[in-house]
Amino acid sequence: MSPSAGGLVVFLLSVQVIQSQDGWRVNYDQTDVCAAKGSEVFITCDYTHPPGIDPSDIKDTFWFTKEKDGEPVDLRTDSEYSGRVTYGCDGYSDSCYLIIRDVKESDSAEYKFTFMTNKPGEKYTGSPGVTLCVTGFQVQVRRSDSTWLELTCHSSCVLSDRAEYVWYKNEEIIKRGSSLLVSSGSTDRHSCYLGGSSGQRSPAVYGPQRPSVSVSPSAEMLEGDSVTLTCSADANPAANYTWYKEHEDSPRASGQNFTITDFTAEHSGNYYCEAQNEMGRSISTLRLITSSGKSHSFFCSFTHYIINPAKEVTHRVTRRPLSET
Template sequence: MCCVTVIQSQDGWRVNYPQTDVCAAKGSTVKISCGYTYPPGIRYSDIKDRFWFTKEKDGEPVDLKTDSEYSGRVKYGYYKRTLIITDVRESDSAEYKFTLMTNKTGEKYTGSPGVTLSVTGLQVQVRRSDSTWLELTCHSSCVLSGHPEYVWYKNEKYIKTASSLLVSSASTDRYSCYLGGSSGQRSPAVYGPQRPSVSASPSAEMLEGDSVNLTCSADANPAANYTWYKEHEDSPRASGQIFTITDFTAEHSGNYYCEAQNEMGRSNSTLRLITSSGKSHSFFCSLTHYINNPTKEVTHRKRGL
């Protein structure tokens, strides 16, 4: 953020902005201020209007208080020298200028360039500290003013106020944050992959030599990466949500493991494919679920012919 006072002047008119670049968290309240002077011969009573604007219509600035996009969210303080915007949105990112108009026809002065506001949403960044701990930090795309502290939530409940957070790498909880001292919106929660859903298509009877698509999907933030393994094999068979087996034969039967993994953890499911003798085969699908601890499993079975 720039903290140097910038003065715009012309013929005795002067507007100064203490800050020309302001960064704010989405949902918070922002204050932008200025000071001004006017030339000799102009009295205070000669200034009929003064306001903040970002747009012009027919060559004339549009008062933010009349702009429908800011309806109910804009207030002026200290003789309109302070602009207050509540519940800021990313669409509020713009250049804000202060203008003065006198009783004399067509006489006005605008402090230009103005103040650039950047509105950013917060995101939780995950970094593995070691094999036991993860470090969570609340991140914005621009530098927030001062020394911001963040309020942390676990599973929608407040836990602490701190610049960062250490959590167990085996945690299955959801963590989010927002900027302390504001009414800003919380960041999206981060969490490890939930129970993966695995399926085979087609799931009905097929002839040998046909293809089958194995699909794995898990709810996770950050988004999960997927890896497919076959039982008793060390090397992965494929990566990505969909694994296609072409020219299906009896040798392809067996257990296929889908692992969904992100920075917060991992989760596994198993799909069992069994071929019958002859030209066709049937599926016997067994789904086995692990989250972080492979000793915990939940099994679901269904049979199709």
């Protein structure tokens, strides 16, 4: 029996492994299997028993990865493989196969074949078995120069040189190959997957999207209170944040939160939150304003918008008049 053509992306190290003892033998057709997440895996073997045993004496054959109380656990009874495992044998040649559909990274394990006769305790397992490594894909980012970034589709195990990667820009296929050049600062989402696979795509990488800013507390406060500014932006890899104040070259703070203690009129002005990752950066502007008045205390009123580099968010701090003494 052969596996279905659709979604079969498996790469084999074609070295036979023969496990035998006193006429008992299991011959695996490969030692290692590297498969794309979501694809279909096909593993084969053949077995031999001593001449005195008739083929009709073979009671059962199955594959396993785990043992319970010293006994192998048939994959067909393992809930983790429910509905995804098929196997069988050709009784004429003693050739057997294992098919695992929609493989997951948790399926990475050593798979062994065992067969037993109708005599109590008479069985044989081919060990070591076949090691399966199921890989997802990650996009690695490397700066090529000041203008271009090189994206590489990376897997956790070594795939064949014949592997063909497919690149997406947002939801559109744009290129085939293991790497892709994109312009620095792009906010487009780039992802990859293995051609011919029904597996999932890698997580998309993209520069910081429109940052948003919040201020706490947002209710009435007194002069001398602390004010915390928070900046966040959707990005992958995750963005790093840096805060600047206008007309100052050195950053005021790093991280998503920037706290101004003992707030006074001298703290008014424009503050800039820069969100940056390997793909690019985005800058938002926050304006803290004080207005003149007769009071010695003040309160804050806030208006919040989604920010992009061309727009600003204004948070006005207004002095509140008090009765004169």
